[in-house]
Amino acid sequence: MSPLPTSREVSHAALLQVLRQVGPTTRAELERTTGLGRKIVSERVQELMALGLVSEGELARSTGGRMPRTVGLQADRGLLGVAQMNLHQTTVALTELDGTVLVREQLALGAAAGPEAVCDGIATTLRGLLESSGQTSERLWAVGVGVLAPVDRDLGHVAPGHLFEGTALAGWDGYPVRQRLADALERPVWVDNEVNLMALGELRSGQARGVDDVVLVKLGPSIGGGLVLGGRLQHGAAAAGEIGHLAVPGEEPRPCWCGGRGCLSTFASTAALLDEARAEGVPLPAPAQDPQPADDEDAVRALVAAAADGHPGAVRVLTRAGERTGAVLAGVVTLLNPALVLLSGTLVAEGDVVVDAVRAAVDARAMRVATESLSLTVSPLSDTAGLVGAAAMAADGLFGPRALAVWLDDGAPHRDRAALQAAAAADR
Ligand SMILES: [Zn+2]
Incomplete structure (x- = not known):
């Protein structure tokens, strides 16, 4: 059991947390956001400066009197x-x-x-x-x-x-x-x-910055989810967010490696989509290896490009994948009511067919109170x-x-x- 921290360490941690998440800040702002008194903030900032962890920055705009300097993390x-x-x-x-x-x-x-x-x-x-x-x-x-x-x-x-x-x-x-x-x-x-x-990463430095309730879905060789609720990444008791292993409503109960049946991953993983696309006659590059690697990015790009060019088989495959993903995501959206859903992966980064189908399925299936406050978009930070x-x-x-x-x-x-x-x- 780790010893309890002293008030000095608690205040150091609070100041560093603000500087990490907000950026360069005046001492007065630090007092306001941490609730620490002026003398404590001044002393602790001085200590962190002596340790080289924070440094004086620009002059901030003054609200009257002398212009205060900001302090920032010495990153x-x-x-x-x-x-x-x-x-x-x-x-x-x-x-x-x-x-x-x-x-x-x-x-x-x-x-x-x-x-x-x-x-x-x-x-x-x-x-x-x-x-x-x-x-x-x-x-x-x-x-x-x-x-x-x-x-x-x-x-x-x-x-x-x-x-x-x-x-x-x-x-x-x-x-x-x-x-x-x-x-x-x-x-x-x-x-x-x-x-x-x-x-x-999206919560701290990306599109989700300042948003308290976020679901990120990564579409690829496997399908995974990350949940942010109340401004914190959620882990549940062990492994919250396994959206790829939720069953797709109304689909056949295909066995999944996880032991479940009808999981989203069995229908919408890139490996499943490439199989479907080949069966639909979509022209894809020959597998680089035999067996074809499940994250054959060149083939995934070719599939997305074929759909963007209007190849009917490619459009069908990606639309179905988006509808199935959206059908599962609609349940998540109704249950958790996120303000933001971020989609990630080559399937959505390089073409709109999947995203549009996901959005339509979520709109059609989730409760209106949840979709009215929802923004659904592609993760800009991606990898x-x-x-x-x-x-x-x-x-x-x-x-x-x-x-x-x-x-x-x-x-x-x-x-x-x-x-x-x-x-x-x-x-x-
Ligand atoms: Zn599964």
Whole structure:
């Protein structure tokens, strides 16, 4: 059990949270948003400046008298190593503490390559990115990773018992992602499901900024959802948001690898759509490999382009996919009443057919009180959202009050990794 934080650490955490989420702010604004007194704000800001975590910024507009200076997070004080996993590729990046992506590299290695290979690839790539950008390993403060599976966040493991054997995710069940990466990089590591991190990235720096209730749906080789309610990313008791494993109303009960029947993923995953498109005679590039990879992006692009050109088979396939997704999403919209639904993935990023069909199905099926207040649009950050979200998760881990109690006086979070991870879990 992590010790309770002192009032000093609680106020440091509150100030850092405002600076991270709002940006450069005057001391008077910090007093107002945190509820802390003038003397405390002044002292704590001074302490954070001495530690190099915040710095004086621009002159703010005055409301009379002397113009106050803003203070802001010194985002380049440390670096975060982040990774967003897909089925056959993984994007690895270094970001500043505010999630600004500095350098990124795409690995031709994804979850289907198995957990050891991907984790080793992430660790090697992060070391390479540090070296090629002239940074010492000391500059890396923490690591955040989005994996293609439900996650036990306290342990940083893939949640066990998910029947991945026989699927492209064989070997991931219960895999200790945090331990593997923490051993390799000697830094604290936080892990979550990659679609959750896309939702978190949109919430902190994207289209969902300032919106309290958001559903993000990623359409691809698998279909996942991220839920934000009351301004917070939701995990439920374990793995909230698995929209790809809700049954499509009125469809045949096709068996799904999850053990369920009639799941949205069995109808609208890109692999299912490419099969349908070939049966419809849509001209698609020959599979790059045999068997065809489930995230054959070239073929997905060709399908989307064919639909945009009006190929009737392609339009039929994508319209059906949008209708089925919308039919499931309508239930989610009626239940949760989000203000914003963000759709993500190549299927929606490069053409309107799927989005239009999703929107029409949601409008037709969800309760009016829920659709009247709903905006449904394509995620503008797309892939970057997962990286930004992974950075936000790692920074949340570092900057909670108990976590700060572990490392702040050292100036960098390098000393007691186990205590820091335990403290961050208690901060949530
Ligand atoms: Zn399923």
